[in-house]
Amino acid sequence: MLRLEPRPQASKAMVYLSPLLALLLTLVSGFLIFMLLGVNAGEALYAFFIQPVSDSYGVSELLVKAVPLVLIGVGLAVGFRANVWNIGAEGQLAMGAVFAGGLAIWVPTDSGGWVLPLMMVLGVLGGMFWAAIPALLRTRYNANEILTSLMLSYVALLFLSYLVHGPWRDPDGFNFPESKLFDDFATLPLLLEGTRLHLGLLLTLVIVAGVWVMLARTLVGFQVRVVGASPRAAQFAGFRERALVWFALLLSGALAGLAGMIEVSGPIGQLVPQVSPGYGFTAIIVAFVGRLHPLGVTIAGVLLALSYLGGENLQIVMGLPQAVTGVFQGMLLFYLLACDVLIQYRVRVGRPRVAGGEL
Amino acid sequence: MSESVLMLQAVALTIIGAATPLLFAALGEMVTERSGVLNLGLEGMMLIGAVAAFAATVVSGNPYLGVLAGAAAGALVALLHGLLVLSLLANQVATGLAMTLFGVGLSALLGAGFVGTTITPLPTLAIPLLADVPLLGSLLFDHNALVYLSLLLVVGLSLFIYHTRAGLILRAVGESPSSAHALGYPVIRIRYLALIFGGAMAGVGGAYLSLVSTPMWSENMTAGRGWVALALVVFASWKPGRVLAGAYMFGGVTILQLHGQGMGVSIPSQFLSMLPYLATVVVLVLISRDSVKLRENRPASLGRVFRPSA
Amino acid sequence: MTTQDFTPRLQLQQVVKAFPGCLANDRVDLRVMPGEIHALLGENGAGKSTLVKMIFGLLRPDAGTLSWEGETVRVESPARARQLGIGMVFQHFSLFEALTVKENIALGMGNPPPMKELERQILAVEERYGLPLDPNRAVHSLSVGEKQRIEIVRCLLQNPRLLIMDEPTSVLTPQEADKLFVTLRQLRSEGCSILYISHKLDEVRQLCDAATILRGGRNVGTCVPAEETAASMAALMVGETIEVVESGVAVERGAVRLALRQVSRPAASALAVALDEISLEVHSGEIVGIAGVAGNGQAELLEALSGEWLCAADKVSLDGQGVGHLGPHKRRQRGLCFVPEERLGHGSVPEMSLHDNALLSGYSRQPFLRRGFVRQGAVKDFAREVIDRFDVRCSGFGAAAGSLSGGNLQKFIVGREVHQTPEVLVIAQPTWGVDAGAAAIIHRSLQALAAQGTAVLVVSQDLDELMLISHRIGAICGGRLSPLYQRNDLTIEEVGLLMTGTALETAGVMYAADHSRGDAHVAS
Known part of the structure; x- marks a missing residue:
């Protein structure tokens, strides 16, 4: 019989081992799923995990997809630490894209270098605006932010869809639901010729470092951690929970909005009905797999970016549905949560041992 | 005259069609939450139920078997959820999100082969005699089996929760698992049962979507209904009768969306599609505003990890 | 037989x-x-x-x-x-x-x-x-x-x-x-x-x-x-002989440091108690004890004292300054430290280290911050001092608060506040569930703090404890506070009567009213 026995102190080693164990279990399960689907499992795993990054272009694509995931994930991680469950990042991303894209569409074609920085500001503001609604509803009316932020995601995506089907549709675009292509001054400069790798990567690294310092070294970061761990202790300390709810939602909204701006002014280059293949939701997994820690989130972001590339490649090479990506992502989070029990508990076999029973 | 009757009938069918899947999912979730477990994976369970029901119907040709398959699939996923949150003591919020993301992916993968396939939907069962009553007869007594079942479930759960010993134990477990454990009740087992019931009902709700509402399978076809059901449970203060009212109110909002354009309203379809989501937010705000009252109705241990200790 | x-x-x-x-x-x-x-x-x-x-x-x-x-x-x-x-x-x-x-x-x-x-x-x-x-x-x-x-x-x-x-x-x-x-x-x-x-x-x-x-x-x-x-x-x-804590008798009582003036508070929920015009004064150098059966308004009173619940400025005053509208952080800066009843999850964050828990309430009064950044060294030094001074048995300041035994964690939490030598200390259930050795250390530290001029308010359900360390005692019942009496004028049965909300005068016992109340009004 298996039993869980609490550890006297949380295991530091398991904090780091658990994601690796989860990854291993995901691979094993993936192998079994591919076998059940009747394809060569070894080949499929190769096509999913290795082939997409076997050349330098593949690696650059990996980073392009990792940028929004890390950016959103690190913001969500701060929120999750404070027990603020923003799961509407997908909508905040869309609003960031709308705000930033709106400017790019609106400015005359002979505008200058000021457009891009202003788009960044607008992207951030768009995300913050959309995250401010659940923040207001929670702090003023006590409404659960999980449900409100998610519902607002649907609203934001519909709004974006309306814009590109309607007022913002490219008049010369053969009636496709797309905006015009952004001008050069509204597009992120590339870091490497021949790839889609853009300035957003550097921006992301700077932001990750900043959040890391904030969490580990400042009073605000400490407040975030205390509010998440025990809200009453935070009250006792005199930390204002409402202010922290606002902080966590605005920060994660800002970063999701920035990610939206980066997507439309970088890899996509215009507004389309679907600016993100679910980055806002996948970033939830990124945050957890990354242990809600900025460095971990960065690694996890790259890993989950690979799941997107892998899914696409699998469709091309073996004709499997792209939904495989979602299954792998879900399984990874699943196994991670299961393995995390080992941080606080250890598994024992059989009946409790008598400690010091002999004298 | 006959035109307005037809109109009325169309409206009623829209409401019932939108309300019934929500009613199943929300009633199941209400039972789950009464035991103290928060199942944020409802959306994923509905999707899995929808795809399983559709696939089983395609394979067997029998939509009733499809409903059973939907329930079983939902229950199975709920069991997995229970393994994490009840046996492995995982965070209920995080696990629920994982369930939903997993359900979206898995249902899309399983359903990939069924996109575009058609089935015979769940037939309507006119209740003899009653259905022949003019006007009301066809409104109330000419529906498919799941509609009747959902209404029976409301009555059954009201009786169960307030008038049976098992219902009392369920409430007690949700109120204070440690006290219930101290009195010798198997808290974890009871929570598993409540969670599995909730999963099965979410599966039936999903089955309704793929077997009746559309009837076909498409990726992500629940479009947030699982989350709406979660909000309904809060709105209903965990009471079966109010879940019914909430689900039908929500169905009413959907009429605007579906019939809005037909009635010649010149609002872009996207804005009409936003209505159910906005309505959910508004309802949630209205009900949550009174935090004292909310706390009194809410199962006290909702969402908290419980480990039967010494 | x-x-x-x-x-x-x-x-x-x-x-x-x-x-x-x-x-x-x-x-x-x-x-x-x-x-x-x-x-x-x-x-x-x-x-x-x-x-x-x-x-x-x-x-x-x-x-x-x-x-x-x-x-x-x-x-x-x-x-x-x-x-x-x-x-x-x-x-x-x-x-x-x-x-x-x-x-x-x-x-x-x-x-x-x-x-x-x-x-x-x-x-x-x-x-x-x-x-x-x-x-x-x-x-x-x-x-x-x-x-x-x-x-x-x-x-x-x-x-x-x-x-x-x-x-x-x-x-x-x-x-x-x-x-x-x-x-x-x-x-x-x-x-x-x-x-x-x-x-x-x-x-x-x-x-x-x-x-x-x-x-x-x-x-x-x-x-x-x-x-x-x-x-x-x-x-x-x-088993072991515990050094007996001497019952605190004669004190050099100073000016009023903590005062509540007719603090009323409606019940926040069906589970809460309303406070009904609570007034009290605690002087420099004295320990005042508040007895009462659990659930008679202690939690609400403590929140009003710590600043977790806010009221009009002049309802609560510290050294004559109104602080009723200020939260815990600002009250701490003005000299009021607080030990809550719940050790885990209120007075400390169980999964955090002792030095993080030192920062939890220490940031208001200690030089722990520089431009919003935490000075880790200063926090750790402070935690080490508390551990040494109050004989907290643990593996070091990095130990998680939740890994300590109840007695040792309570010593740390009380020590964290006492070590800051506050002007006023409000402490709830100082020795609840704590072994006799730790209880003695805590009691002595409270007495020493009072001797240095701190005003100490103890809210406890343990009558023996209150009779041991308090100079004046009152009881709270149904959200109302009895008058405070000199400890030496009371028997334990009389405190029991106060706990049921019975006025001693109507119970047929006459007491010289506590003269300090009159004095205090003059002082303020």
């Missing part, structure tokens, strides 16, 4: 129970005779609760035998225990606040009759044992004493032959305790055995026929309490 004529109702032999890292019961023997009130005595952590949980089927012993009326039995569940005829009244009630009295009682029975019949039976038992209670009331609306009555009625309905009571008087006023003893004696006369867990020696001597004493999980003796002195039993219970 001697007890040897009977088979023991309950007998434990060589019972062992281990938890990870701790041997809770080490070959414990216990024998309870029919119609006997048997005390199980011991300090906090002596293994009493573990032992009774095994008797009631909540825990399984690792070794040893349990016999019931001469037959060896295995009690694998509480249901089995109830079936044998064992009932238990828990220290922390296993009640469901949102349900009614009747529903709660039904839940505690293996096979309850229909609700109508059950209600009739409840009323019958209440009548017979003098335990008035409305079966249809929701539990959260009842007082603590009434809640205990539910548990007792629930047990009595099953006609138990052994009733286990875990620290039953810890939540009662002395007067309520006396009423309980009447009920218990009636049960004894009807042949029911009672296993009575306590660490209060006086009541054990008053009530119990025999006692088994545990220390560190082992038997250290049995005795007939009436034939012992409190001191001889205490020696067995505690």
Whole structure:
């Protein structure tokens, strides 16, 4: 019989081992799923995990997809630490894209270098605006932010869809639901010729470092951690929970909005009905797999970016549905949560041992 | 005259069609939450139920078997959820999100082969005699089996929760698992049962979507209904009768969306599609505003990890 | 008639129970005779609760035998225990606040009759044992004493032959305790055995026929309490001689440092108590004690004092300055430190290190911050000083707060505030669930702090503690505070009367009113 026995102190080693164990279990399960689907499992795993990054272009694509995931994930991680469950990042991303894209569409074609920085500001503001609604509803009316932020995601995506089907549709675009292509001054400069790798990567690294310092070294970061761990202790300390709810939602909204701006002014280059293949939701997994820690989130972001590339490649090479990506992502989070029990508990076999029973 | 009757009938069918899947999912979730477990994976369970029901119907040709398959699939996923949150003591919020993301992916993968396939939907069962009553007869007594079942479930759960010993134990477990454990009740087992019931009902709700509402399978076809059901449970203060009212109110909002354009309203379809989501937010705000009252109705241990200790 | 004529109702032999890292019961023997009130005595952590949980089927012993009326039995569940005829009244009630009295009682029975019949039976038992209670009331609306009555009625309905009571008087006023003893004696006369867990020696001597004493999980003796002195039993219970804390008498009282002026607060929920015009003053150098049964407004009062609940500025003042509108951080900066009742999750974050927990309340008054950044070195130094000064046993300042024993964590939390030498210290339940050694250290540190000029306000349910360290004492009942009396003018029974909301004057006792109240008004 298996039993869980609490550890006297949380295991530091398991904090780091658990994601690796989860990854291993995901691979094993993936192998079994591919076998059940009747394809060569070894080949499929190769096509999913290795082939997409076997050349330098593949690696650059990996980073392009990792940028929004890390950016959103690190913001969500701060929120999750404070027990603020923003799961509407997908909508905040869309609003960031709308705000930033709106400017790019609106400015005359002979505008200058000021457009891009202003788009960044607008992207951030768009995300913050959309995250401010659940923040207001929670702090003023006590409404659960999980449900409100998610519902607002649907609203934001519909709004974006309306814009590109309607007022913002490219008049010369053969009636496709797309905006015009952004001008050069509204597009992120590339870091490497021949790839889609853009300035957003550097921006992301700077932001990750900043959040890391904030969490580990400042009073605000400490407040975030205390509010998440025990809200009453935070009250006792005199930390204002409402202010922290606002902080966590605005920060994660800002970063999701920035990610939206980066997507439309970088890899996509215009507004389309679907600016993100679910980055806002996948970033939830990124945050957890990354242990809600900025460095971990960065690694996890790259890993989950690979799941997107892998899914696409699998469709091309073996004709499997792209939904495989979602299954792998879900399984990874699943196994991670299961393995995390080992941080606080250890598994024992059989009946409790008598400690010091002999004298 | 006959035109307005037809109109009325169309409206009623829209409401019932939108309300019934929500009613199943929300009633199941209400039972789950009464035991103290928060199942944020409802959306994923509905999707899995929808795809399983559709696939089983395609394979067997029998939509009733499809409903059973939907329930079983939902229950199975709920069991997995229970393994994490009840046996492995995982965070209920995080696990629920994982369930939903997993359900979206898995249902899309399983359903990939069924996109575009058609089935015979769940037939309507006119209740003899009653259905022949003019006007009301066809409104109330000419529906498919799941509609009747959902209404029976409301009555059954009201009786169960307030008038049976098992219902009392369920409430007690949700109120204070440690006290219930101290009195010798198997808290974890009871929570598993409540969670599995909730999963099965979410599966039936999903089955309704793929077997009746559309009837076909498409990726992500629940479009947030699982989350709406979660909000309904809060709105209903965990009471079966109010879940019914909430689900039908929500169905009413959907009429605007579906019939809005037909009635010649010149609002872009996207804005009409936003209505159910906005309505959910508004309802949630209205009900949550009174935090004292909310706390009194809410199962006290909702969402908290419980480990039967010494 | 001697007890040897009977088979023991309950007998434990060589019972062992281990938890990870701790041997809770080490070959414990216990024998309870029919119609006997048997005390199980011991300090906090002596293994009493573990032992009774095994008797009631909540825990399984690792070794040893349990016999019931001469037959060896295995009690694998509480249901089995109830079936044998064992009932238990828990220290922390296993009640469901949102349900009614009747529903709660039904839940505690293996096979309850229909609700109508059950209600009739409840009323019958209440009548017979003098335990008035409305079966249809929701539990959260009842007082603590009434809640205990539910548990007792629930047990009595099953006609138990052994009733286990875990620290039953810890939540009662002395007067309520006396009423309980009447009920218990009636049960004894009807042949029911009672296993009575306590660490209060006086009541054990008053009530119990025999006692088994545990220390560190082992038997250290049995005795007939009436034939012992409190001191001889205490020696067995505690083992080591504890330096006695001297009762604080004469003090050099200074100016008023903390004052509440007619603080009223509506009840925040059905579970909360309203505060009704609470006024009090605490002077520099004195320790004021507030007694009261749990749930009479202490939590609400403490929140008003700490700043977790805000009111008009002039309702609460520190050294003459209105601070009612300020939160905990700003009050701390102005000199008020606070120790809450709950150690874990309120006074500390269990999963965080001790130095992070030092930062938790220290950031307001200590030089821990520079431009929003935390000075880790300064925080760690402070944590180390607290650990050394208050003899906190732990693996270092990096240890998680939750990994410490209750006593050591309490020393750290009290030490964290005392070490900041505040102008005013408000402290709730300073030694709740703490072993005698740690309690002595905490009491002495409070006395030393007062001697340095701090005004100390202690809110506690432990009357012995309040009588020991306070200079003035009052009691809170139903959200109203009694006048404060000089400690030396009061007996413990009189404090008991105050706890029930009875004014001493109307009880026919005349007291010289506490003159300090008049003085204080002049001073402010």
